[in-house]
Amino acid sequence: MGSVQANENIVGVGGVITPDIVGGSPANTAEWGFYTQIVGRNSNRSFCGGSYLGDGYVLTAAHCVDTDLPSQLAVKVGGFRYNGTDGERANVTNIYVHPNFNSRNLANDIAILKLDRVISNDKRVEIAAGGLSQYAVxxxxxxxxxxxxxxxxxxxxxxxxxxxxxxxxxxxxRTAGGSYANVGPVSFCAGCHKAGLILVRETVVAPSS
Known part of the structure; x- marks a missing residue:
C-alpha cells in the first residue's frame, strides 16, 4: 500500500503533548497546499496546524482552540513559513468542537473552524472514506x-x-503508557520509541500522491 498524509500530530511520552517533527526535512509544498496555520487574529505566529477542507472550513485539533473565541483566531491557508506573511489569511467566525471532546485524555480531539471567506486555494485535503485500514497497514x-x-x-x-x-x-x-493507553477506534499511532510516537486522533487522512 502507499503512504498516507496526516497533518495534525501529537507527539509525546506519558501523555505530555510536544508537537515535534523529529528528524524532519523541508516539506514539498506542492504536496501540502492544504496545510493551514492557526494563528492569533493579530499575529502571524502559528500555534497549531490544520487542514483546509474547502468551502471556507478548516479541520484542526480541539485542544488547540477549545478555550478560544472566534474573534481571537485567524488562519493562514498554504502558509509554510513560521511567523511569516505567506499563505491566504482569513478570520475565524465560528468554532465547532466535537461535543464529546475530553480535554483530559484528548478523546475526540477534533474541531472545525468556519472562516469569514472561501479561500481561493485549490488545494484541499481529500477526506478519507472509511477506516485507516483501507489505506495502510x-x-x-x-x-x-x-x-x-x-x-x-x-x-x-x-x-x-x-x-x-x-x-x-x-x-x-499502548505499551508507551500515558495517553497512548487509550489508542483505538478513534486514533492511531505512528513512529518509533527512539524518535517518539505520534498519536493521531481522528485526523482526516488522504492517500499521498
Missing part, C-alpha cells in the same frame, strides 16, 4: 508535517517540515 509509511521542533528541546524551524514514520499497531502503542 502496520509498518506502512505515513507522512506528517508541521512547524514543531525537530528534536527534543530543539528550536522551531522556519519553514514547514515533513517526515515519514511507520504505522504502529495499537498493541505496541
Amino acid at each position: 502496520t509498518g506502512d509509511q505515513l507522512s506528517v508535517a508541521g512547524l514543531g521542533r525537530l528534536s527534543e528541546g530543539g528550536s522551531t524551524p522556519s519553514v514547514l517540515m515533513a517526515v515519514d514514520v511507520p504505522l504502529v499497531s495499537d498493541a505496541q502503542c
Whole structure:
C-alpha cells in the first residue's frame, strides 16, 4: 500500500503533548497546499496546524482552540513559513468542537473552524472514506508535517517540515503508557520509541500522491 498524509500530530511520552517533527526535512509544498496555520487574529505566529477542507472550513485539533473565541483566531491557508506573511489569511467566525471532546485524555480531539471567506486555494485535503485500514497497514509509511521542533528541546524551524514514520499497531502503542493507553477506534499511532510516537486522533487522512 502507499503512504498516507496526516497533518495534525501529537507527539509525546506519558501523555505530555510536544508537537515535534523529529528528524524532519523541508516539506514539498506542492504536496501540502492544504496545510493551514492557526494563528492569533493579530499575529502571524502559528500555534497549531490544520487542514483546509474547502468551502471556507478548516479541520484542526480541539485542544488547540477549545478555550478560544472566534474573534481571537485567524488562519493562514498554504502558509509554510513560521511567523511569516505567506499563505491566504482569513478570520475565524465560528468554532465547532466535537461535543464529546475530553480535554483530559484528548478523546475526540477534533474541531472545525468556519472562516469569514472561501479561500481561493485549490488545494484541499481529500477526506478519507472509511477506516485507516483501507489505506495502510502496520509498518506502512505515513507522512506528517508541521512547524514543531525537530528534536527534543530543539528550536522551531522556519519553514514547514515533513517526515515519514511507520504505522504502529495499537498493541505496541499502548505499551508507551500515558495517553497512548487509550489508542483505538478513534486514533492511531505512528513512529518509533527512539524518535517518539505520534498519536493521531481522528485526523482526516488522504492517500499521498
